[in-house]
Amino acid sequence: MQAREVRDWWSSLSGETAAGQAAWPAVSHFCALFKKTKRNRPSGSKFGGVDRTKRRVACESSFRLLCLKLLCKCVLVLACLVLFVPYDWWYRYITGPQPIADFPPNIYTECAPDDAPVRLALVMPMTAHELPRAVANMYSWAWDPKLVPCEEHPLGIAANSLADFYFYFDLPLDENDEIIEAVAMLERMVHELPPSTRRCFGTIGFLSANMTPAESRNAYRHSLVTTQVSTRGTVTQFYRLMLENSLLENRYTHAFYMETDTRPVRAGWLEALHRHADPSVWMKGSIMRYPKPTVLGFEPYRSIYLYHINGNAIYRLGCPCFKAFLRAVMATYRDYAFDTSMAFYRLEMRRYALFQRIAHRFAFTDVVADWCDHAYSSSELGRTYLVHGKANITRFDWRKLGRY
CATH class of the missing domain: 1.20.5 (Single alpha-helices involved in coiled-coils or other helix-helix interfaces)
Known part of the structure; x- marks a missing residue:
């Protein structure tokens, strides 16, 4: 059928109405499309000729x-x-x-007495490279009347010494000239302490983890599974103190692990630490007080990380159960951060039977607050006495004063 014949056929059907004339372009297009399809249709088998x-x-x-x-x-x-x-x-x-x-029985049996009188030691872990941090830390509170470690009693009677203080080096104290000079400088600073600060402490001395330079280095290797950071030097220094230092075990029941970026923010902070030292608790410290960080890793470690106790905490010394627990943690997580490793070990669901027996050995407190690198205001601290963090410290560039 030709185009003229199609048009005559459409006119006979629709007449010369306006509607028919308006519909003609659509009819013409359909007819052309039908004609093209028919011309291109393959011939042959029932499959249209397709092989x-x-x-x-x-x-x-x-x-x-x-x-x-x-x-x-x-x-x-x-x-x-x-x-x-x-x-x-x-x-x-x-x-x-x-x-x-499956767990060593000495983790939850034959523990140290829970009613032992508290004998407290403050331990500041450091390296020779961290000397500027330690000096800045001491100057931030030792000469400030508003941050005295222990306050006088209402009758004006000075409080007795509540704790001993130790600078805790990674390498032997006579390892090299740098450490010898650091010890000498700290000794001079101790001799210059004002009486209002010096009376709060008994012994102020020096300890060493007796590590090698290779053991003291931090690799800062990240684990994509647990979100942890491998800090071999820092971790080894901590475990040496808790597991191998007989001096502390024999003299003290508790140690406050006070890193160089932990500073007092309120007077009477040493008295507060002494009050919060509990012989029945192995570790008492701060939860993360800063906004929830972006944690990369697999569950359940991402969630457990948010509930770990920061390493700047009060630790029980000389308790066989706690030492067995630390050995198990060290064997499982090796060089990874000791505070998150302790949380992972006790909070993983596969160790729930052990967690039921040791959950009461770990406690949170607001006497110290972990703010990491985040800024904070005094209104957010509440009754906090010490803050672990670097954001409000402006005297030194802390990013350049780390462990080598």
């Missing part, structure tokens, strides 16, 4: 593409489960928690 092999190849390609899409979806679902669902729950669901018999 059977090509059709089979096309079907196989479509099937492979479908399988690939399903595989990608499965991988995505698995990744979501691993990243957002605690895999420890799945592990426990399948295998059950470890029975208590």
Whole structure:
């Protein structure tokens, strides 16, 4: 049918109405499209002339593409489960928690007495390179009347010495000239302490972890699974103090681990530490007081990280149970940060049977606050006496004064 014949046919159907004339372009386009389709239609078999092999190849390609899409979806679902669902729950669901018999019994039995009188030591871990930090720390409170460690009684009677103070070096005290000079400088500063500060302390001395230079180095290697940082030097120095220092064990029941970036913010802070030292608690310190950080890692470690006790804390000394616990933590997490490692070890669901027996040995307190690198105001501190953080320290560039 030619175009003129089609138009005459349409006119006979619709007449010379305006509606018919308006619809004509659409009818003309449809007829042209139909004619083109008919002209290009292949002839031959019932499959329109398409080769059977090509059709089979096309079907196989479509099937492979479908399988690939399903595989990608499965991988995505698995990744979501691993990243957002605690895999420890799945592990426990399948295998059950470890029975208590799997843990050394001396972690929860034959512990030190819970009613022992408190004998406190302040320990400031440092390296020779951290001498400017230690000096800045001491000057920030030792000569400030508003930050005296212990206050006088209402009758004007000076308080007795509440604790001993130790500068705790990583290397032997006679390892090199740098350490010898650092010790000499700190000794001169101690001799110059004002009476209002000096009367609060008994002995002010020096300790060493007797590490080698290789052991003291920090690698700062990150674990993508647990979110932890490997700080071999810092971790080794801590474990040497808690597990191998017989001097502290024999003289004291507690030690406050006071890093060089932990500073008093209120008078009477040493008395507050002494009051909060509890013989029945192995570790008492601060939760993260700053806004929730972005934690990269797998569950359950991402969630547990938010509930760890910062390492600047009060620790129980000489308790066989706590020492057994620390040895188990050290064997499991080795060079990773000791404070988060302790949290991971006791809070993982597979160790729930052990957690039931030692949960009361760890406690949070507001006597010290962990603010890390975040700024804070006095209104946010409440009854806090010491702050661990660098944001409000402006006298030194702390980023350039770290462990080598």
